[in-house]
Amino acid sequence: MNPSFPPAPVVERAAEPTESNIRELVYGFYDRVRADPLLGPVFEATLAGRWDDHLPKMCTFWGSLVLGAKQYRGNVQQAHQPLEGVEPQHFSRWLYLFLDTVESRYEPAAAVRFMEPALRIAQSLQLSRFGWDYKIPAEQEALLERVAPKRRPRDDEPHDGHAGVVSRRPPGEPFPTRIIGKAKDD
The missing domain is CATH 1.10.490.10 (Globins)
Incomplete structure (x- = not known):
């Protein structure tokens, strides 16, 4: 657009x-x-x-x-x-x-x-x-x-080797973090 x-x-x-x-x-x-x-x-x-x-x-x-x-x-x-x-x-x-x-x-x-x-x-x-x-x-x-401010990965987070954090969100999950109450496997 x-x-x-x-x-x-x-x-x-x-x-x-x-x-x-x-x-x-x-x-x-x-x-x-x-x-x-x-x-x-x-x-x-x-x-x-x-x-x-x-x-x-x-x-x-x-x-x-x-x-x-x-x-x-x-x-x-x-x-x-x-x-x-x-x-x-x-x-x-x-x-x-x-x-x-x-x-x-x-x-x-x-x-x-x-x-x-x-x-x-x-x-x-x-x-x-x-x-x-x-x-x-x-x-x-x-x-x-x-x-949204970019944040550096913590040592225990997967990252892409550059400045970005690899997203842990499941496919189709639009938010940058998991929705509270939604099962990790969903």
């Missing part, structure tokens, strides 16, 4: 997330979503007349995730299940727009604090929506590889 959307507006990049710049991020991002020809109609169909309630909730959500504010009291999976017509390309587009908006507003170390959870949440939502056998699209896997 080659995203074809205008780049995020140039703003001074923050070194650390704050409640104030998270609000600016959320409102700026959803302005882009509403203007997007793929995402705009899906969001408008669900949130028409309710944007003034939704956006503060998103500020609370991201503040809870990134700042540890622990104020968000919703169920992300449940909130996204009733959305009609949502397909994998909607998730990819949302991620590209979100990551582009985050990168334009935060220094790299601060940006990762938003990006990695966004990718993990998107993967989780897709798996719950499309089934556990669903394969996360390659462009989303590439985004996660770009964002």
Whole structure:
């Protein structure tokens, strides 16, 4: 997927997330979503007349995730299940727009604090929506590889002889680590 959307507006990049710049991020991002020809109609169909309630909730959500504010009291999976017509390309587009908006507003170390959870949440939502056998699209896997910090193998881990850790995940397992509760043999 080659995203074809205008780049995020140039703003001074923050070194650390704050409640104030998270609000600016959320409102700026959803302005882009509403203007997007793929995402705009899906969001408008669900949130028409309710944007003034939704956006503060998103500020609370991201503040809870990134700042540890622990104020968000919703169920992300449940909130996204009733959305009609949502397909994998909607998730990819949302991620590209979100990551582009985050990168334009935060220094790299601060940006990762938003990006990695966004990718993990998107993967989780897709798996719950499309089934556990669903394969996360390659462009989303590439985004996660770009964002997730590389780590050196421990002495007891298999590795490829270079900088990479050989994945221990079973085929079809989209997460970089085993899902808790899933048997090792599955």
